[in-house]
Amino acid sequence: MIGDxxxxxxxxxxxxxxxxxxxxxxxxxxxxxxxxxGEPRVADLAIVSAEITSNLVKHAREGTLLLRPVR
Known part of the structure; x- marks a missing residue:
């Protein structure tokens, strides 16, 4: 990916x-x-996103995931 x-x-x-x-x-x-x-929140976000992805594979076998900020 390039850019934002x-x-x-x-x-x-x-x-x-x-x-x-x-x-x-x-x-x-x-x-x-x-x-x-902040970096601690970025680290938390990384863990949560990897866990969600893992749960999709384990429990749904496949799926889609959307990342976007909510303001």
Missing amino acids: VVADHGLWFRVESGAAASSVRRAAERLGRQVEL
Whole structure:
């Protein structure tokens, strides 16, 4: 990805395997920094996004995930 992670409509991920967790985590970290969260919150956001991705794989086998700021 080039430039900002998220425009007004967010960034969608298709989650079909656990491999998606690292992409989602990195995008969440970039988003957190773009909206000027402190590093502890960015780390929390990274953990939560990876966990959500993992849960999609474990419990739904696949799905979609949207990352976007809510203001």
